[in-house]
Amino acid sequence: MIRDITLGQYYQTESVIHRLDPRFKIISTLLYIVALFFIDDFIGFAIAWLGLETVICLSKVPRRFILKGLRPVFLIIAFTLIINIFMTQGQVLVEIWRFHITKEGLQMAAFMGIRLVLLIIGSSLLTLTTRPISLTDGIESLLSPFKRFGLPAHELAMMMTIALRFIPTLLEETDKIMKAQQARGADFESGSLLRRAKALVPILVPLFISAFRIAQDLAMAMEARCYGSGLPRTRMHEIRFTRTDAGAAVVFVIFLAVIVLERLLW
């Protein structure tokens, strides 16, 4: 079950998208998300989808892998759809007991559904095609202008790197502890809410202890590898804004312009 989680995972392959400057990818993803909320009709979504489709093809990430990432958020999407279908006022199409399904409701639900799916696929493409280290390097680089205001950009990026590294480890640990407590007769599935909350104590305490042990070991290991030596740090993979990035930026700006024009003209 834990192995299935792909949200925030990196997919290793060689592609143009993988090679792009992470800073460009982060900024364009953010702009893309903003654009999704700017779109107000299906033609706009079609254009956004076309753009996304192009990126997926270029990225060489298998569609199956991308869709798997959608599964954990399926409930959220379903919930949004239901809320929108039933809660929007307007021209009534069907009436079931006290609930109305309206034309506007259906349209709204479709809008929100498409928007969410495009948003999630778009943002997961960022993590799928950018190695975690590049991602954090990109964030560090983008945040570095704020260093003069006391923002610890490097430390924040390091924390993210470590968090990404240890998520699978801690998930595995949680699974192990849960099973061990179940073997001692612990029951996480039945009883009142309070009872269930109390049943989490035997999992959380060992998990926290584990996390502290990891933190302690890791701090020592990092120190032994000269982290914090005060020497200027270098990077194996330097981030460079190349000609490919410039090309991609031009294409992306055109893409944004089309979306804006579509909204203004139709």
Next chain:
Amino acid sequence: MTAFLEVQNLVFDYIKQDGTTVRAINNISFEVEQGSFTAIIGQNGSGKSTLAKNINALLLPASGRVLVDGLDTADPASLWEIRRRVAMVFQNPDNQIVSSIVEDDVAFGPENLGIDPDEIRRRVSFALSAVEMEEYRKKAPHQLSGGQKQRIAIAGAVAMQPACIVFDEPTAMLDPRGRGEVLDVIERLNEQGITCVLITHFMEEAARADHVIVLDEGEIKMDGQPAEIFRRPEKLRELSLDVPPAVQMAHLLRQRGIDLPEDINGTEELVRCLCRSQ
């Protein structure tokens, strides 16, 4: 031969939560030769891990001195130079890997030292091939076995181009296959000239070293070549340490009236001696 490490009258105290101090290391002295393979063996609580951390200034002596290649670990000015020359590999393979991609983790040390990116790439490739993990360079650590993770940790140490690597119980959490892999790597690195210090509680691992130090209750109880150490199985048993199987067998055979030389360490030697005497 010159001494790479010199430990002189080292004393180390731990301060417990209730404020009392516990003496973890009690006045020990020894030297490690340049290019040698030294094993430090002892029970939990014998002070062996504390000793390891004193070697590259992760811990500092209460009294006495530790000299690394002539540099005093107590001198703050040589701190990073010492850590560059003496790399360390720890017990838990999971808790020392920083990055979620193998090659990025191996690059972590050189990056901290401010090495040129091209040179880092060269070092990472070299280090990964030294532990035979090139094909895993793009993998995530959680997809690897315990032995493979430990080899990545070793590659991370090798990439810093240290003169010496201290291995702090690197095999304690591994299965036999993983243990074999890691030990083979250590031996190979030693052959390439890296001074290796292996902290362990497995006697068959110590048997592969050329110098063994037995630690108990913070003191050196035995110090010598493996053969010299294994010649005294009673003493080892008294310290609750195992004797390698071949040594144990030789001992049992001598009790049964079979004449065998004193310096048998491994099965091969035992077989050779027995089948010659036949």
Next chain:
Amino acid sequence: MSITVTELTHIYSPGQPQEQTALDNISFRIADGTFAGIIGHTGSGKSTLVQHLNGLLKPTSGKILVDDTDITASGADSRQVRRSIGLVFQYPEYQLFEETVEKDVAFGPTNLGLSQDEISERVREAIQLVGLDYDAVRGVSPFELSGGQRRRVAIAGVIAMGPRVLILDEPTAGLNPRAHQEILDMVDGIHERTGNITIMVSHNMNDIARMTDQVLVMERGRLVMDGTPREVFSHGDELRQLGLALPDAAEIAEELRRAGLPLTGSFMTMEETADAVAKALKK
């Protein structure tokens, strides 16, 4: 009590790209009072197998009978199963969470809904059975104990549930020789005193050869050998092909045999080998 496993198969994530057969059509029987050992590489399915035996995992197909009760049946009471079959995980000390040793050991029995008197009685018995001084440790935080002692407390936590089968997944992993031997002596002692089935997963062939009556060898989810240690370890070549070692005594005997020393039979202890070698040399 006996355990009969018939055609047990377990597939992780069936029907998905990462589908993986963890157990492949496994059948065996462990008779009452047996000390059984399970050996095989990491990832060979040992842990998956033992998790089935106490109902933590449900098989994709196949059956597990404990005496005459089918614990894999859809209506089976999983609490009842976990109560009668105790499972001690690898590094069990990492599951301790209570403020005192006594409270932690009481966690299992309390979950079973026993009376307070019964719980106290069982906790005391279990702590004594794992070789700890009840009065000295009952009020101590488990985190103040040494590694070996903490592991004993964790094992006591399972024993206090009163299981009739005790399964231990690598009970000595990560321990140094002294603690290793102490834990094994303790396991042996418990087995002897209770007379129950004990199942131990281990990588240490010396321990398996010395302690067990029956050895199961796992490889890639399949059960490839099942017999007494003497039978299993007489298949040196096959075991070596699986990348598994022999007990030291058998390993040395094989080397000598290969070098031309006439040794016959299989050897489980160093003394056996030494006797045979002495005899062969004096001929």
